[in-house]
Amino acid sequence: MRARDDLAEMLCERVAGNLKRARAALEDIRERQRTVSEKLVGTYRTVLEHLDPDGPEAAGGVERAVAAVQQAGGFGAQLADIEAVAAFHGDNYEVLAHRFFAKDRSVMFDLVAKLELKATSQDDSVLVVLEHACAHEGLRRDFIPLPPPVDAAGDPESGIMFASGSWRRAITDRRRPGMVARRHFEAMVFAYLAEDLRTGDIAVAGAGEYADWSANLLPWSECEPLLEGFCAQVGLPDTAAGFVAQLRGAHLAAAARLDAGYADNTDLVIAEDGTPTVKRRRGQETLKAAENLAAAIERRMPERSLLGIVARTAHWLGWHHHFGPASGPDPKISDPLFRYALAIFTGGINLGPYEAAKHLSGISARELSMVRNRHTTITKLNAAIASAVNAFAELDVVKAWGDGTAVAADGTHVETYIDNLLAETSIRYGGVGGIAYHYVADTYVALFSRFIPCGVWEAVHPIEGLLANESDVQPSVVHADTQGQSFPVFALATLFGFDQRKPAELGNLDAAAALQLPQEPHLQGVPGGRPQRAHGGAAALPRRSGAALAGDSGDQQGRVLQRVLPVALLRQQRGDRRQRPRRAGKAHQDEHPAGEPGDLP
Template sequence: MLLYGQIGRDRAVMFDLAEKLEFTETSEDRRVLDALAHAMRHRHARGEYITAFDVEGKEVDISFATQNWRKAVIDKTRSGQFVRKHFEVMVFTALAEELRTGDVAVVGSEEYADRSKQLLDWEVVKERLGSYLVEVGLCEEGEEGETAAFDAVSFRRQVQDKLTAAAAAADAGYPDNEGLVIDPETGIPSLKPHRWERQRPSARRLEHEVKARVPERSLMGIVARTAYWVNWWQRFGPASGNEPKLDDPFDGYVITTFVKGTNMGPYEAARHIPGVSGHELAYTANRHFSIVLLNEAIADLVNAHARLDISQAWGDGTTVAADGTHMDTYLDNLLAETSVRYGKPGGIAYHHISDTYVALFTHFIPCGVWEAVYIIEGLLKNSSEVKPTTVHADTQGQSQPVFALAHLLGFDLMPRIRNWKGLTFYRPSKTTEYLHIDALFGESGKNVIDWDLIESQFRQGRGLRTGGGDLLVHAAQAAALGLQEERHLRHLPRGRPRDPHRPAAAVPL
């Protein structure tokens, strides 16, 4: 009854939405959709109970629900009937979960579409497959531009050579490694404690010179100057594509970006920024901003940052770090959950930070989800010119499926390994021995990878046909060669921004 008190207020809206949307199952399991159809047939009922049999006289299957749900829905004193309110809440709760996991799809939707229907046709895949395999390093290109065969033998040889080279490099570099120690008796690795070195005098002098030469900038001034130089503000505008009906679009978009980016809120910001109203800021944020446009503006800033000389001194953009940060949210937010780890409600802002010290992409996800999924998601949705090939993650990146997809998608996954002292290290072959790290692999001849099993599993995977294409190749091309998001064709709003280097501020403060 507590849950119905929350859903009951929106009961009519939820039934109207279920009537207008066309749901379809992505597997052979239709139990939730059949239960939804039964609830729709009795949507106008006002009694406490409804029949438990469908139009064909069969009992509605609610085995998808938990035992506690079934106890609440089925009244033992009334055989063949459901408790209407509990049944409706159970169905809509299960439907939301099925949509979240992808077991139920919405026809015509993008976010909740059937993923199996979004794969490319096999004819299109064959045209792009050769260049893709060469690009990600799964195949080599011949002298005449032809791609070598990607079969079980080549795949086995590739991963075997990769392991052999990595183990040989670790053995050769072990004498020069001052931090890692491998016990010659047990083979257990350990790390020496790192000693902190005091800041060198040259570093202090450099810090002093930087502070003396770099003028102090306000956050609002930085936002205004980057908007003037990069013109990222021109990405925003009405959804219709018409010119914005604002007195000064540059000022409006810069202030709105500052207010929303600092999580201040429009009406709180209006109390501290003269010349603007809370209604104006809220209207601009709701009518002229969207997630798609924000990502386009972020890509413009990342591209401009990558061209700076100082960013190229920090890194080349091939390495990225992925991690999440807890963010406080309102309790009535759709993504808000109470986190056991953080001890308070909110969500996770999952960032991809480049080695050039700029954020490439950010996802906002619920607490408790497996963050490794969004490692690949962030790379695929990164539309900037910076294309990382190595990803460093925390322990949540230690996932076998993500390791496999990382290999197929052509990037190196480098997570922080949990319980790494208890891991089993495998030799490339029974006869392989090492001078310095041999104890790490246990007794000679043991802990050897079964390459024949990998090769046979590869052949079985290629024997399975999905829509006329190989299953393994589909796994790689589903993400890398999938349909790109359509860019919104829209007119850029025109305006004449004021020069932020003039004595008069670019933004009225």
């Protein structure tokens, strides 16, 4: 399974690298052609000046224009330069991609021949053209026939209609109807194959990450008996009409609260066109009493090192007992607390084992590497994190910050080596690496983390991470950034029992044309009873999901439930089978009684 995932990942990375080199080659060609373009513009300007009928020397303009072209190199050279510049006009790097696929051609064909690929939807156009390319793999001529048409009308180019216009122009030639350029065609096929593998439109049989995601969905016949219990657990009605009525009522209540508090809300301003704006708050001056309190806490708090904190928490909480070899409860190493604490500390500060061994005495790079590779897994790390989070949640001081019902999710770019399966070039962050996606609760503790590639759509992870959270802190309100503000995310969050919001904002506001507020005598000036503000704008209604605003009938919402609930019920069943971690401080109370700091090594 892992081997198939690695092969598919390497195929995607190699294709992405080849396309990146094609774009770089296009920029180099443009740079070299800049001088040619300037000369062509100068020649064209001279010709226009000679041919201008209103010019000072209109007579004999044609002869002078011809002389200017001859002086610039002649008509043949000028037309050749124009063709060369026009060939790479725009962002058409596709015509250069085949140069960089040549060295990987045989390996890629061997790879797709060994992997069993299948489409996860009814659209299998990419697999059809891939089969067509494999059928003509042994040919060496420049042009091969077009793939078979797929539409009923018999359009000869319907088999490549899924490709972009740039790719279609690169692989076809008007002088050869019914044929495609073989090298360009193969580059296009592998480019779209890698794209569909990343998006999940094509799956690899027997793989893990690249497996068919639809195979994990439960059929509706199995979901329907579980619907009532699931809806009761997440607090949703088990009928389509009730589901719509509840969401509609929530929106109406939110709109009423917004209207009622708008006059006293000095931070919110609704413009004349209905656009809401939240004012930036200015920070208040720190009180003298707060400064004195901070100074007193600093005087009484002893200075601790990070490594000492890691070792002490391992001693008191016993989170290091989650680590160990693949089989057997015995760690089979001397002083496991010391070894595990060092491995977690050096890994947490992104320090490799060999570099860490240079700065630490009493342990070798081989010992650190062995603990990381053989005793530590993602599952064990998450279990240790859950133990630490559970112990943190029992502290009294965290209750002053929050109750753990809200969480903020966002990603941070982390630089990595280029030769890494997860490493990608991020246009947004301007570097090579990945995204460390964190979930921080309102008690200021990181509940969960994931490391994802830069090109992955982050919208799926706010909910996925909370479902995988194994700690006792189970938030119900999720604050996500722009990528989390989409209809699918809002719909899934509602079905999973989460309240999806924007961080520190009101969220998307929209005039509620589909929902009419009750008429009130004191609300004048706006249809539906919405109050007219002094500046002429109407208060707006927070919008959570497209399903909640999709008309009066419950049929569409019922179909949404039928499509999404199989995913939700599958997650629920996985959560029921997952073993909950033992509460921190209780699992190892007998083995590690709380001791004084001096008891630690």
